[in-house]
Structures are given as C-alpha cells and as structure tokens.
Amino acid sequence: MKGCFILFLVSFFCAAGNAQKYKLAAPDKKLLAEIENGRQGIRVTLIKEGDSILNLTNLGLITDQTATGPLQVKRIKRNTVNEVIQPLIKEKSDKYHNSYNELVLTFRSRQSLTFRLFNEGMAYRFTTDIQDSLTVFDETLNVEFQTEDSVYFQSERSFNAAYEQPYEFKQLNELDPARLCNLPVLIQKQRGKFVMITESDLYNFPGLWVKSDGASRIRATHARYPRTLVTTDNPYSSGQVGETFDYIARVAGKRTYPWRIFAVADHEEDLISNNMVYLLASPTELKDVSWVRPGVVMFDWWAKNNIFGVDFKAGINTETAKYFIDFCAEKGFRYFLFDDGWSPKNDLLREVPGLDMPAVTAYAKSKGVDVMVWVIWNTLKDQWSEAFDQFERWGIKGIKMDFMNRDDQQMVAFYEAVASKAAEKKMVVDFHGAYKPCGLSRKYPNLLTREALIEFEQSGVSDSDNPRHHNLLPYIRMFTGAMDYIPATMRNANKKNFRHFGDYPMGWGTRAHAMALFIILSSPMTMLPGSPADYRREQECTDFLSKIPVEWDESRLLTGKIGAYTVLARRSGRNWHIGAITNDDPRMIDLSTGFLKPGRYHIEIIEDGVNAVTAATDYKRVRRSFTAGEILKLNLAPGGGWLARITPEQ
Structure with a gap:
C-alpha cells in the first residue's frame, strides 16, 4: 500500500533565527528524526524511544553550480510506502x-x-x-556521537586500498585523525x-x-577524481591513482546521489x-535474469597444486581442469573457476601452454x-571488447575481477x-x-558476490582470519x-598449531567451525578452497556440504554476540540449516528450537569431536529425531563450531 501527500507549508518555525524544523517518524513510531534547517546549515537528531542516538550536521553538496550559505526551502513533500x-x-x-x-525538502x-x-534506521x-x-x-557531513561510544572499523592510510584490513575496536575519541576509515563502520x-x-x-x-574530526565526531570524506594513474611493471598494482x-x-x-x-x-x-x-538500491533494468544461476x-x-591420487601432472592445464569439472558434476557444484595464471597477465585472449580452453568449456558443458x-x-x-567477445566464443559463463583497490x-x-x-x-x-557492496547486485543480479573483507586466503600469510x-x-x-569468504576448508588447526602455508593454507578453527561458515557467511556464489582430492578424502563432510543451498527463503540469528559467538539459522523450503561458531573461548549453548513449526523433525549434525581441542579436524556426525521446542545442547571447543540440517519427518 502506498500513500502520498504534499505539504507546501513548513511544519513550524523557530523564533530565534527563523530556523525551519521538521519531524519524521518511522512507521512503528519508535525512531524519530528531528531535522532543522537554519543559519548553521542542516542538522538532524536521531532519537530511538527517547534515547538520543546521533546528530548529523553540515549536510551539504558543494558544486560549481550551487550557491554556498543557508539553503532556502521552496516546498516539502511527505510520502509513505x-x-x-x-x-x-x-x-x-x-x-x-x-x-x-519519507520527507523531501x-x-x-x-x-x-x-x-x-x-x-x-534512517x-x-x-x-x-x-x-x-x-x-x-565535496559532499559534507559530520556525525556526532557520545564520547563513551565505541566503533568497529577498518582503517587505511590512503584511498588506494584492498579493503582487507582487520577490524579494530576503539572508543571514538581514540580514533587517529590521520587514518581513513572505509565503510561499513559500526558504532x-x-x-x-x-x-x-x-x-x-x-x-x-x-x-x-x-575520518575522525576529534573527540566523538567523525566526518565524511571521498577520494578525489584521478588526474593520473600509475603505470608499473607489476600488473597487480598498475592503474592505481597518482x-x-x-x-x-x-x-x-x-x-x-548515493543514500547515506x-x-x-x-x-x-x-x-x-x-x-x-x-531496499535503497535501484531495481534491476534487466529484462531476463533466468540465466543467472547461483551456486x-x-x-x-x-587446489591445483594439492591434487593427489591421479596419473597426470597437476597444474594449469586441460587435464587438471577436467578433473575439477568431474568433481563439480559429481557433487552438483555449479562452477569451476580458472584463477590467477590461466593466461598471461597482460593478455586475456590466449591461454597458457597446456591449456585448451575450448576443449575445457565443451567438456564442462557436457x-x-x-x-x-x-x-x-x-x-x-x-x-575490453576483444576479451568479452573471446570469453563468449569460448563459452565462459562468469568472471572474477581483481585488484581494483579503489572507489573513486x-x-x-x-x-x-x-x-x-x-549481463549483456x-x-x-x-x-x-x-x-563494500552498495546495492549494485540489485541493479545487476548477475553480480553474485564480492570480497571487501579478510577471507580465507589471508590464512596463508597472516593470523587475521581467526575465529574472532x-x-x-x-x-x-x-x-x-x-x-566471498571461501569457507569450509578441510585443513583445520587450533590456536596453538595454526601456521601460515601460502601454497596450502589451513584454517584457524575446528572442522565443524570451518563448515559452519558455509551457512553463516552468506553468498549466492560460495567458493570452496580445497582440491577435489581433499574433499574426496573427507567424503562424509563433503556430502554434508553438497546439500547446503546458497539461496535462502529466510534467515535469522538465533543467538549471538559480536566478536564472541554466532548461531544463525537459514531456511530453504521446509528445511532449515543452522551454523554455530565461537571465538577462541569454549562455549556451551542451550539452543531452543522454538522457531520451528510444531511437529517432529530429523536432524543431522556435524559437531566438534571430543578431541577437537587439540586435533581441530576431529568431528562427530549425529543423526536423530526431536520435537520442535526441544533444547539442543551445543558444546563448542575453542575456535569450535556446530552445524545441522533439519528436515520435517512428515
């Protein structure tokens, strides 16, 4: 239901300085925005059930065609959706x-x-x-909080960034004014x-x-428009802003302009x-998206260097690709991706020796x-044109683009x-x-996932990808x-024995923890990090993973505390999948199943084994029936996890 009405009069005026004031409430009336347009510019106070949340000041768009100084309201419009x-x-x-x-000034x-x-929110x-x-x-904005408020953030020294810094947690007044914080920022x-x-x-x-503007205030900033780009001999870093x-x-x-x-x-x-x-992103203009297939x-x-039990030389070649494709077909996995190395770095029109791309794509299609x-x-x-045309001739169905490291x-x-x-x-x-994502995937649903985070690949070089x-x-x-986190490694380690191996990384956390990330860290395109040899060796776990969807009809957090533990349930049709993880603290969780419809259910569980504290690969598989409303006992080892598939018995 949509309703719309237009008001041509200002709500009311403040006697001191003729400041124009407006109020806008959320549909449930619990969240209120008080908006003031006066000599000092536009100010917004956000209030939740009487509690002041934040103040926004200095909202402005500075251009070569707009005058500076106070903005004079011509008309206002209100709308409800x-x-x-x-x-x-x-x-x-x-x-x-x-x-x-909605209020439009x-x-x-x-x-x-x-x-x-x-x-x-607002x-x-x-x-x-x-x-x-x-x-x-410039687009100007100051955000004011209370001094005692704290912030989770990633910081950088420049706008040329990979968006892969660890999250820091500090009081607002401890932020370094010399550092930049990319979004999202959580207060x-x-x-x-x-x-x-x-x-x-x-x-x-x-x-x-x-970036910090002192004490409890942060202000908006943007990358300037590039005048020059840096060309280097390193194809990974060439094209950054000079x-x-x-x-x-x-x-x-x-x-x-973008929604804030x-x-x-x-x-x-x-x-x-x-x-x-x-919800705030532009709807798609694509007429047909039936060809967009998550998976x-x-x-x-x-994985190409970690294949065993075969009679061919593994690497970037036709035989290895067909081996991966056979495994995908066997397990019902949608895609095989040639990552870095399938072509010369500066030429996407030809494969490296030993790789016959038309033969591979024809085999994959079959x-x-x-x-x-x-x-x-x-x-x-x-x-641009030559590469896309070549990909189309080869029968390529997707691209993974890398190393942009900019958002100017x-x-x-x-x-x-x-x-x-x-999409074309x-x-x-x-x-x-x-x-970070900003709604582009709604306009172009073929954009299925993206990075903008520390993900599993960092396990090969740092301690940053950890259970916290x-x-x-x-x-x-x-x-x-x-x-695109890349969950469910079969090489698992606890805090004491985790090591960096760039060519064959292990994951910090137990086997059940790594598998639970498949459910918790959502992506309609989910990549698995290991080789088919790894997953065939761990057949029981692989079979469990192969039955987890990548699209969901419902998602809900059952319990969780930021940085400590997470229990997330997702429904596909009548079946529920639950993932649970903890940080490096052991944890007992009594999990209510009251969210299920009344009835009897079958549950299949992968949980930490009795020795998972020392041997992170240790897990236990459990199958049983239960009645909706029962309490499930979760016993998570340090860095541990738990995951389950729940299906109705009738």
Missing part, C-alpha cells in the same frame, strides 16, 4: 518488507534532500535538478544499541569514507535482519558445469560497466580487490551484502 519486495536472488530471504516514511538552489525513516540522499553538468567538489553505543554507517545506490560517484584533481566527481546536473545509511539496532539480530542496503564454485588457485575465469581489472579494461568515481563507474557488459554476455560476476574475525563478519561486513 509499505510494500513487499521479492529479490531476484535470494541472498538471505525470499521477501523483504519495504516500509518507511526541495530548495530554491534546485537541490533537494530526501529523508527516509524505516523502523530499522537514510538520506541529495538530488540536483540543474540543466548543466556539475563539478562536485556501539554505551547503552548497548548499535548504529551502522554505510551507503547504497552508489553509481558514478566516489564511495563514502569517514595525482588527483581538487574535485570528487563530474556528473550530470539532473541526478540523484544510519541503521539503528537494539541487538545483534537487528544487524542480521536489516535489508536497507538492498558453489571449485577453483584452482591453491557435464552441466559452467566455467569462469579470473581477470586483472586493468587488463580487462585494455582489452572513475572506478565506481567501471564496476557498473563490467556488471552491465557481463550472460556472465556472472565476482569482484575481488573491491570496495569470523564472529565480526556477520554483524559488520555482511550487513552490506554477499561475501
């Missing part, structure tokens, strides 16, 4: 409730500012309605509430970052259930498996160009070396969208 949206790719649910109240400067209040965006093109010098209020800061509907505009202009974007005068999101969560489960990034991916980066290829973004840009306007536009061109060629996309990190990801990075 209450609808259900069915996503084309069921990343975590088959439907999202889109319910909000239109200014005499031919700018407007739109506020939306959801029960789950978002605002600028719009310009100017005939000429615009040079945007933990002193009274327990959370505020997530991120953005959505980011198109042809630089990504939003924040010098910049003094503006952040050049845009059409008639356009909307301030989601408010009373508890951790509210972070899991929040869908604001998707599990086997890829050859580490087995019902789709083939993907990895590309360096800069090489793809240089060989130029690069953001390139992301969309890649997603659009891939009916190819799915995975972005690595990428900034795994218990941060669902509440921070996953808020913005799908994560």
